[in-house]
Amino acid sequence: MNDDPRGAIVQQGNIMRIDNALVEDTSCFDNSRGSIEVSYSVPEANNITSIQTIRLNLTGNTVILDSFGQNMCICCIQPGMWVSAIFSARMTRSIPPQSNAFLIIVQGMPQAPSVTTTDRVIFADVRNNMLLTGIPWNINSQTRFVVPNSTPITNRAGRPVQLSALRPGQLVRITHANFQTASIPPQTTAYSIQIL
Missing domain, CATH: 2.40.50.140 (Nucleic acid-binding proteins)
Structure with missing residues (x-):
């Protein structure tokens, strides 16, 4: 069987x-x-x-x-x-x-546990639903997050905002999958994003 x-x-x-x-x-x-x-x-x-x-x-x-x-x-x-x-x-x-x-x-969805990362925004790519964080001139410090439409993004007050509200230099807390690609920069999926 x-x-x-x-x-x-x-x-x-x-x-x-x-x-x-x-x-x-x-x-x-x-x-x-x-x-x-x-x-x-x-x-x-x-x-x-x-x-x-x-x-x-x-x-x-x-x-x-x-x-x-x-x-x-x-x-x-x-x-x-x-x-x-x-x-x-x-x-x-x-x-x-x-x-x-x-x-x-x-x-x-995969049943992988999530991890939380706090980092600075480098670029929010609204067209491709991507967010890049880390140090702008150091690719080894960067992470690319795929941001599905279902991912909640909130401001400091906890109110919903769009991906387009994220600006370079802002500090964000991202809850994301605990796996990532082997690419440079590595890529993973964001489950929630909060501006700090």
């Missing part, structure tokens, strides 16, 4: 679908291009199920929704999340195969 929650690929004409795929790896080039590698189950003979992966290419045309139907940014998808995906039946013959994704629905 297989207790693995991963779903199998289902083909419907020129479109393929996976329900309950596990995000194994992500690449985010900017907030309009990236890819995710997901694993899914493949039923085989003798009641055996194998786990395989596929890389789904994400573009500005890919619709990405959270479990509430709200838009999410490409860079907000992190390893450990569960997603449902609709993508093209045209795939490369690479390992893993690649296909262009039409729709990604994030079903669950």
